[in-house]
Every structure is written in structure tokens, then in C-alpha cells.
Amino acid sequence: MSAPVLEAEDLGVRLYPSAGAVHAVNGVSWSLRPGRTLAIVGESGSGKTVMSLAPLGLLPPGVSSDVTGSLKFEGRELVGTPDEERARVRGAGIGFIFQDPLSSFNPMRRVGSQVDEPALIHEGLSRRAARERAVELLSMVGLSDARRRIDMYPHELSGGMRQRAMIAMALAASPKVIIADEPTTALDATVQAQILELLMELRERLGMALLLITHDIGVVAGMADDVAVMYAGRIVEHGPARAVLKHPDHPYTRGLLASVPPPDALPGTRFRGLPGTPPDLMAVTAGCPFRERCAYAIEPCATRRPPLEPVTVSRDQRSACHVHPLVVEHDQPAEVAP
Amino acid sequence: MSAGHLVIESLTVKFPVQGKGTLTAVDDVSLALAPGEILGLVGESGCGKSTLARAVVGLERPAQGRILLDGDDLTQLKGSRRRQLRRRVQLVFQDPESSLSPRLTIGQTLQEPLQIMGMSDRVARAARAAELLEMVGLPSHFASRSPGALSGGQRQRVGIARALASEPDVLVCDEPVSALDVSVRAQIMNVLLDLRADLGVGCLFIAHDLGLVHQACDRIAVMYLGSIVEIGPSDALYRAPEHPYSTALLSAVPVADPDLERSRSRVILTGEVASPIDLPSGCRFRTRCPIGQQRCADDAPSLRPAGAGSAACHFPGQMRVELAQQTATG
Numbered sequence: 113m114s115a116p117v118l119e120a121e122d123l124g125v126r127l128y129p130s131a132g133a134v135h136a137v138n139g140v141s142w143s144l145r146p147g148r149t150l151a152i153v154g155e156s157g158s159g160k161t162v163m164s165l166a167p168l169g170l171l172p173p174g175v176s177s178d179v180t181g182s183l184k185f186e187g188r189e190l191v192g193t194p195d196e197e198r199a200r201v202r203g204a205g206i207g208f209i210f211q212d213p214l215s216s217f218n219p220m221r222r223v224g225s226q227v228d229e230p231a232l233i234h235e236g237l238s239r240r241a242a243r244e245r246a247v248e249l250l251s252m253v254g255l256s257d258a259r260r261r262i263d264m265y266p267h268e269l270s271g272g273m274r275q276r277a278m279i280a281m282a283l284a285a286s287p288k289v290i291i292a293d294e295p296t297t298a299l300d301a302t303v304q305a306q307i308l309e310l311l312m313e314l315r316e317r318l319g320m321a322l323l324l325i326t327h328d329i330g331v332v333a334g335m336a337d338d339v340a341v342m343y344a345g346r347i348v349e350h351g352p353a354r355a356v357l358k359h360p361d362h363p364y365t366r367g368l369l370a371s372v373p374p375p376d377a378l379p380g381t382r383f384r385g386l387p388g389t390p391p392d393l394m395a396v397t398a399g400c401p402f403r404e405r406c407a408y409a410i411e412p413c414a415t416r417r418p419p420l421e422p423v424t425v426s427r428d429q430r431s432a433c434h435v436h437p438l439v440v441e442h443d444q445p446a447e448v449a450p
Numbered sequence: 451m452s453a454g455h456l457v458i459e460s461l462t463v464k465f466p467v468q469g470k471g472t473l474t475a476v477d478d479v480s481l482a483l484a485p486g487e488i489l490g491l492v493g494e495s496g497c498g499k500s501t502l503a504r505a506v507v508g509l510e511r512p513a514q515g516r517i518l519l520d521g522d523d524l525t526q527l528k529g530s531r532r533r534q535l536r537r538r539v540q541l542v543f544q545d546p547e548s549s550l551s552p553r554l555t556i557g558q559t560l561q562e563p564l565q566i567m568g569m570s571d572r573v574a575r576a577a578r579a580a581e582l583l584e585m586v587g588l589p590s591h592f593a594s595r596s597p598g599a600l601s602g603g604q605r606q607r608v609g610i611a612r613a614l615a616s617e618p619d620v621l622v623c624d625e626p627v628s629a630l631d632v633s634v635r636a637q638i639m640n641v642l643l644d645l646r647a648d649l650g651v652g653c654l655f656i657a658h659d660l661g662l663v664h665q666a667c668d669r670i671a672v673m674y675l676g677s678i679v680e681i682g683p684s685d686a687l688y689r690a691p692e693h694p695y696s697t698a699l700l701s702a703v704p705v706a707d708p709d710l711e712r713s714r715s716r717v718i719l720t721g722e723v724a725s726p727i728d729l730p731s732g733c734r735f736r737t738r739c740p741i742g743q744q745r746c747a748d749d750a751p752s753l754r755p756a757g758a759g760s761a762a763c764h765f766p767g768q769m770r771v772e773l774a775q776q777t778a779t780g
Contacts, residue, residue: 155631155632155633302702302719304704308704331704332708333704333705333706353708357707358709367633368632372706373661373662373664374706377665378665378685379666379667379684380488380668382640383636383640383643383665384636385636385637389603390601390633
């Protein structure tokens with residue numbers, strides 16, 4: 113098996129908002145190999161975005177943070193590395209796609225000059241060669257009439273076209289990894305389908321690895337090889353996407369999946385979901401952070417935080433739960449828990 | 451007597467666009483909502499669904515058409531009669547963050563409409579506010595809290611409670627759960643289903659999440675570029691869409707089952723939505739339609755019975771059949 117291109121080990125991020133500190137990410141480990149897609153799934157406040165951006169120095173200005181643990185790109189440590197060096201590694205090796213293409217472009221500059229900027233900086237191309245590269249990149253991402261559109265301003269493109277242009281920008285320096293943070297959340301369904309198709313095709317063709325941050329289980333089902341489910345700053349379940357989505361072990365994963373209306377739902381029937389609200393990270397408590405919303409909770413859940421450990425009945429699947437409902441159901445198929 | 455029969459008749463809403471003429475956001479739309487019915491309205495951004503919602507609650511003035519509530523035309527009424535009837539159709543906003551005043555407590559927010567309706571007794575108002583909170587599943591002590599102390603899901607419950615203050619027959623919900631976390635959406639959807647079951651409140655439910663709409667609604671209407679292209683019973687439309695746009699929209703939505711998701715075919719639409727300022731001739735979907743023909747450019751299809759509902763297409767069902775063949779042959 114090839115070496116991981118991006119690897120996190122015991123990664124932690126503390127954020128310092130106006131008052132106090134928030135342990136937004138805690139002890140997170142995963143690895144991403146070339147050509148693979150790892151989806152990080154979670155709801156707001158789960159830490160999925162902070163985990164992916166903070167170690168790379170990409171939190172918005174003004175947000176002060178403290179990163180511990182390790183994040184390595186092709187074996188090179190990024191945590192604690194001076195900004196300038198980190199920017200070099202990032203610029204040459206990692207491309208980014210964000211949720212909102214409009215706010216990711218400079219509204220005052222033409223699209224083409226922004227798309228070719230990484231190539232200009234990291235590959236040392238001449239201005240003319242960079243312009244040709246921009247046309248080539250925009251054509252590659254399916255932007256029709258690219259030669260004319262490179263001279264447009266971002267607001268002159270539709271949402272879908274802007275997202276294509278942002279993907280082109282992410283590809284400009286021929287990165288090994290693309291980090292896509294909710295890449296299709298702001299798009300309409302039919303445009304989302306186009307963009308996901310494009311991402312899959314590019315990954316195939318260019319052999320890139322994809323770190324896909326999303327809340328959309330359907331996107332995970334279609335795209336991901338592996339999935340890590342985050343809750344309250346920690347990974348609560350991790351494994352091959354098919355195993356986790358078909359046979360989730362962690363009660364949170366189960367609740368999250370149950371929240372998605374199934375295709376065979378009957379109109380007018382009540383929705384299944386999770387009770388309560390996501391935890392407040394400012395108020396750290398002992399035990400399992402999910403226990404108050406959990407239908408399976410037992411006594412130790414209040415005092416002891418469950419470690420992320422192998423789910424014995426499913427290969428490569430790990431879950432942070434004292435109960436392990438999947439194992440219980442496997443051992444006692446008649447007594448299905450709630 | 452069942453109250454709350456809402457009929458939208460040939461509704462058209464236009465906006466002037468500086469230097470470019472007129473934008474027709476809603477074009478000759480007719481819909482009927484039976485008392486207690488939940489009718490889903492789906493479509494992509496810019497299709498006019500929010501404008502339609504705003505027109506129904508009186509926030510946009512239609513260029514043409516009528517909005518009838520139990521026979522009374524809301525667009526024609528004036529004065530106190532208008533205010534009285536308007537109360538019976540209430541809007542629930544998408545974003546509970548910006549639609550609640552941060553300066554008011556939850557109790558004050560809920561009491562405001564009661565005061566406007568003439569409930570002058572302070573004690574009675576507070577009691578009614580507590581009752582409204584209970585209807586949406588919040589404890590009554592939330593009345594003293596400010597919106598900032600609530601989660602997104604709790605704020606949306608308050609938004610619904612406020613809409614219920616005037617005892618409406620119909621709620622117009624514009625993307626009420628889109629801003630909420632997936633695990634919290636179900637709770638809010640159940641509040642709406644319970645209100646229908648307990649009070650008979652009908653709902654015009656606008657959303658882009660088709661899975662959600664399918665489970666919540668009795669019927670679904672699909673909007674494209676200002677007009678309804680298909681309407682039908684929820685399950686029938688979800689399983690067997692007749693219009694090629696409905697088919698594309700449904701095939702575009704990813705499903706959570708990895709085996710199903712990876713084995714099915716999609717209709718990937720190309721091109722861009724036509725401009726509502728300069729509509730194409732004939733069918734307005736034909737510029738992106740995979741099965742469009744010359745006839746579609748010459749002759750605009752009207753809504754006609756197709757399958758279990760109606761579709762505005764010269765070739766209803768054809769796209770669905772082609773897609774099924776593609777999936778079958780892999």
C-alpha cells in the first residue's frame with residue numbers, strides 16, 4: 113500500500129474566542145492515501161472544518177488557535193512549522209475548494225488572473241504561459257468558452273461556473289491533495305450533481321487524494337472510500353464508507369443516518385432523528401459527549417470517555433462507544449436495542 | 451366546517467429590472483391547498499418559489515391573479531377585513547437567526563402579535579405565550595430567554611410558535627429547516643406534522659430537499675423558471691416523475707445508501723437556466739432538456755394530466771423511462 117499523502121496523528125485544536133478557550137478538536141487521527149477519498153462528516157460545531165484548516169494556517173484572520181499533535185504532508189510535519197515554509201508546502205501540494213465560491217474570489221480581479229496565480233507563484237511560469245494554463249484549467253473543469261470567460265469578473269459567472277473556476281484554481285499547482293469543505297452545499301441539486309461528477313472524474317484522472325468535509329450523507333455515499341464521523345471535536349466512528357453507512361456502530365452515526373429520510377419513507381409519517389441539541393464545547397464534561405442524546409447510554413458513559421476502538425465484528429471499523437450496538441446485535445440478533 | 455382552503459389562481463408576480471425590462475418571477479401559477487394539507491413546493495434557486503410564498507402572505511403585490519382563502523380574495527380586501535384574513539395565513543422564515551429580534555425576549559416576541567390582535571390583558575398574553583411554546587415543544591420558562599441563548603432548532607421552534615400566535619389555518623414555510631443541522635431537522639419537521647394532526651394547520655412547504663419533502667408532504671409541486679412544471683401526489687411524483695426536469699432533479703439528489711447511490715444513473719443537465727427576463731419560446735425548460743424536440747420550441751406545453759398528477763411536457767414520462775433503461779444496462 114502506498115504511503116499516506118496526508119496524515120493526522122493525535123491532532124488537537126484549541127480556539128480562543130473572546131472569552132475562555134474551546135477545545136474544538138481533540139485527539140484526532142486519520143490518514144489519506146493517494147487517489148483515495150476520506151470524508152469527514154459532522155454537524156456544525158463538530159470540529160470538522162477547524163480540524164482541516166487550523167493545522168494548515170487557514171483559519172480566518174483574528175481567530176487565535178493552538179494546534180497540537182501532528183499533521184504530515186508526504187511525511188513533512190506541518191504543525192509548528194514556520195508560516196512561510198508551511199505556505200510553500202501548502203501552495204505546491206494542497207488545493208482547496210470552499211463552500212462559497214463568491215467569497216473565495218477577489219471580486220475586483222478577473223477570474224483568469226486568480227486561477228493562474230498558483231501556477232505563477234509555485235511553478236514559476238511566465239505571465240503568458242500562466243494565462244494559457246488558466247484557459248487549459250478552466251476547460252478541464254468544463255467551463256465552456258474558457259478563453260472568453262477568463263476575462264470576466266467573478267460576479268459575472270453563475271454559482272456553478274464559479275465553483276468550477278474555484279476547482280480550476282485548486283488544481284492550478286497540480287496538488288497531491290484536494291481539501292474540499294462543503295464543496296456543493298451552496299449549490300442547487302442539479303449543479304451539485306455536475307460538480308460531484310467533475311470531482312470524481314478529476315480524482316480518477318489526476319490520481320489526487322480528496323479530503324471531503326461535508327454534512328451530506330448522500331455525498332459521502334457517492335464519493336467516499338473512507339469516512340470519519342466527528343462529534344464534539346472527536347472522531348466517534350471511522351472506517352470504510354460502505355461499512356459505516358450500511359452498518360453503523362456508534363449511536364450518533366446511527367442517529368445521523370436515521371435523520372436522512374429514506375427513499376422508501378411513507379409520506380406523512382413522522383421523522384426519525386436525534387433528540388436534543390449538539391453539545392456546548394465551552395462546557396466540557398466527563399464521559400461520553402453524546403450520552404445525553406443517546407438511547408443506548410449506560411452507567412459508565414457518564415464518567416468514562418469511550419476510546420475509539422475496533423468494532424470486533426467489522427473489519428477496519430472503529431467506534432468510540434462503551435455499548436457497541438453493532439456488536440451487541442451481532443451477538444444477540446433477537447434482542448435488538450432501541 | 452373545515453377552514454383554510456387556499457386557492458391560488460393564475461398568480462403572476464413581476465419585478466422591473468433597470469434598463470432590461472421586466473422579470474417575471476412567478477408566471478401564471480395556479481395551486482390549491484386543501485384544509486390541513488401539506489403541499490411541497492420544490493425548485494432551484496431563482497425558480498420563483500420564495501416570491502410565490504411572499505405573495506401568498508401579502509409581502510409581494512401580484513401583477514395578476516387571485517389568492518382565495520375560503521372564497522375571499524386576499525389581494526382585493528382592504529382595512530380590518532384584510533388584516534383579519536391575513537392573520538390566517540402566516541409565514542415561517544428560513545433563518546431563525548435573523549428573523550427573531552435580539553432585543554426582545556422570546557416571551558415578548560410571542561406576545562407582540564397577541565397585543566396587535568387586541569389581547570390587552572398582560573396575564574392572558576403571558577399564558578398564551580406559554581401555550582404557544584408548549585405547542586412547539588419548548589418549556590414555558592423559555593419565555594424569559596433571549597434568542598441568543600437558544601440553539602438554531604430552538605429558535606426555529608420559536609419562529610413557528612410566533613406564526614401560530616394568530617391561530618392561522620395555513621403556514622407558509624420557506625425552507626424552514628435548511629439552516630439547521632441534519633439531526634435537528636427531523637424535530638422541526640415533526641412539529642409541523644403534529645400541528646397538522648392536532649390543529650389541522652395546513653402548510654405550503656417550500657424546500658429544496660426532495661427526500662424531506664417526499665416524507666412530509668401530501669402532494670409536491672415542482673417549479674421551474676416561474677411556473678409549475680409538475681404537480682402530483684408525493685409518493686407518485688417521487689417514484690415516477692413525469693416531467694424531465696423533475697426526473698433530473700430527483701436523480702441529482704444523492705441518497706444515503708452507498709450501493710444504491712453508486713449503481714444508479716443520473717440525468718446531468720447541461721447549460722444554464724434561461725433568463726426570466728428573456729424567456730425562450732415554447733417550453734421554458736427546453737434549453738436544458740435532454741429530450742427536447744422542435745415541437746417544444748414551437749408550442750409551450752401546459753399542465754395536463756400525466757401519471758397520477760399533471761405535468762407540463764409534450765413527452766411525459768419519457769425521461770424517466772430512458773433513465774431506468776440506462777440504470778438497467780449499467
